[in-house]
Amino acid sequence: MEILWSIIVDIVSFFLEALIPSKKKRRYKKNVRLLKKQSWFRELAKQYSPMFYSTQSIRAKIIDYNEDVDLQEYKQKLEKLAKRDIG
Secondary structure (H helix, E strand, C coil): CHHHHHHHHHHHHHHHHHHCCCHHHHHHHHHHHHHCCCHHHHHHHHHCCCCCCCCHHHHHHHHHCCCCCCHHHHHHHHHHHHHHHCC
16 A cells, blocks of 8 residues: 555656746746747747757757847857757
8 A cells, every 4th residue: 555655646746747847947938939039030940940949959048048148149159059959
């Protein structure tokens, strides 16, 4: 009976971790929404689709985005990452 309870607790904790987004996931989603308003970002994502959003280095760069950064420099760095990692 104790083993059954431990399995149930493990399953419930797994689902809770999967359903509750972390700060990183929330920030990523927020930044993607902001960046999708930029035409250059939509074109870049379209050009390197479907691997664009799943590449870890690009995801990390999207998480690093904030509205205070130099947009031109950020755009160049993101394009270089996409070329290097996706091809």
